[in-house]
């Protein structure tokens with residue numbers, strides 16, 4: 001797809017994110033540098049090429065473009081939640097995988113001194129054996145354990161509705177935006193980001209005939225918890241086998257550079273789009289992107305919409321070009 005104009009020789013710059021090594025992209029830059037705009041034009045141009053677009057959208061920035069392109073916006077709030085227990089297959093392996101996703105998800109709500117992996121495991125296995133996995137039944141199975149009270153916040157407490165709805169996630173539309181901006185606090189958003197990314201991954205694993213791009217904005221949030229970070233790294237590493245590309249978008253580049261998982265995600269992303277960087281990241285960035293000191297300095301001075309694109313050994317400075325007909329799609333939030 002077309003991305004913009006080469007800043008050195010004015011030639012047009014294109015990328016094909018679907019490569020032989022992997023289809024993953026990083027879009028990294030400080031706040032206001034143009035990450036979301038870059039993501040939106042890629043989203044539109046990849047969609048035009050028949051690639052399914054799925055966006056994890058913590059701030060609701062991609063809602064307008066999705067609506068304008070006839071996509072589906074799935075918003076999350078207490079009135080509009082999701083059923084975390086839903087598994088699309090009854091195969092034992094799929095259920096066991098799902099149970100491990102649920103354990104990591106529930107861990108967000110259980111203080112460490114209450115968390116008992118074995119007890120939770122047993123309860124979840126019983127729950128699925130009994131055939132009607134609901135919160136009420138899970139809490140019944142956890143009776144007398146402190147985890148029961150911790151998890152009741154999800155069913156009858158302040159988070160009721162968000163994660164105990166009957167709605168299930170499906171990937172039918174060619175553009176799907178999962179809008180989390182109604183979940184105002186991180187304590188709700190972070191687990192929701194993990195749960196939704198896992199549910200998408202499970203669905204993609206079922207039907208992987210289609211080419212897909214999964215955009216994750218504020219991706220650094222998936223690095224905070226080590227178990228979630230492992231999941232995220234595996235997702236990025238295995239995506240190509242499922243015909244998926246993962247687009248990781250973040251302003252907290254240091255979180256990636258400081259984390260062994262974050263670094264693995266960068267090295268497993270063939271297309272790296274760097275926008276303006278903060279001085280704090282410039283010190284470390286050379287450890288993972290091969291570049292000269294002069295190039296490093298440039299990264300601190302890029303204007304809005306200017307990027308350095310790294311692919312294999314090639315680095316090109318590009319001005320990301322929003323085409324006139326794309327402006328109403330892209331310059332809204």
Ligand SMILES: Nc1ncnc2c1ncn2[C@@H]1O[C@H](COP(=O)(O)OP(=O)(O)OP(=O)(O)O)[C@@H](O)[C@H]1O
Pocket residue numbers: 029030031032033034035036037038251304305306319320321322331
């Ligand atoms: N390629 C571009 N051409 C022209 N204007 C741009 C371009 N990219 C960004 N802008 C302008 O800069 C503004 C901020 O861009 P954007 O929202 O993409 O930043 P961001 O990096 O996602 O910021 P944040 O980290 O706060 O989400 C846009 O609303 C737009 O006006």
Ligand SMILES: [Mg+2]
Pocket residue numbers: 035036037061
């Ligand atoms: Mg943004």
